């Protein structure tokens with residue numbers, strides 16, 4: 001029996017990645033782990049982010065005997081992958097903002113990166129831009145507000161579309177034709193983002209590429225549908241429980257890690 005895939009994020013963003021993985025590996029058990037006690041990650045100090053993520057993930061991998069870890073969070077992937085790989089003997093898959101495919105398709109040679117304040121300022125992101133989008137103008141927009149709007153939507157509460165339009169105004173005021181959603185929360189706001197944009201812009205995320213990578217590491221089981229379970233670090237409200245159930249997560253647990 002192969003252990004579950006552990007998908008990790010600070011909040012509900014990793015569900016956008018889960019959808020891609022689950023549609024390709026429907027018979028595989030998946031454990032969705034999110035660190036809502038420390039959200040948003042985009043504002044956390046780097047060492048604090050690394051320490052907390054590594055302790056939480058390693059502890060849960062051992063507990064559930066996971067076979068693969070997917071760090072479905074750009075803000076964490078830009079920092080924690082080396083230490084996680086150091087401590088774990090199973091494959092660890094990270095997320096990379098889709099800068100390379102964006103640069104390949106942009107006609108105006110002006111692309112946008114919408115991510116968290118942490119991701120847009122990291123060297124990791126700058127290196128990606130230098131390597132793959134050197135001939136493009138790249139506009140960086142870092143927003144934790146948008147992360148919190150996605151969380152509000154996931155709680156089935158009303159969100160403010162004007163606030164989204166305001167965050168996206170640098171894109172509307174430019175000739176950007178391709179926008180990288182470099183935070184896994186943002187594909188969950190895809191429709192609202194499209195509505196707020198005033199000219200045609202292609203949106204790109206990394207969900208499908210991650211699912212392809214995971215599939216190269218494990219085969220689907222040929223038994224009945226995979227079991228889904230979610231764990232989080234702080235109690236959640238009814239709206240979020242309903243959203244998790246919409247994705248198939250009805251088995252839920254609140255977990256704590258001793259420091």
Ligand code: DGL
Nearest residue numbers: 013041042074075183184
């Ligand atoms: N979903 C995460 C990402 O991809 C992080 C959101 C946050 O906690 O700031 O960056």
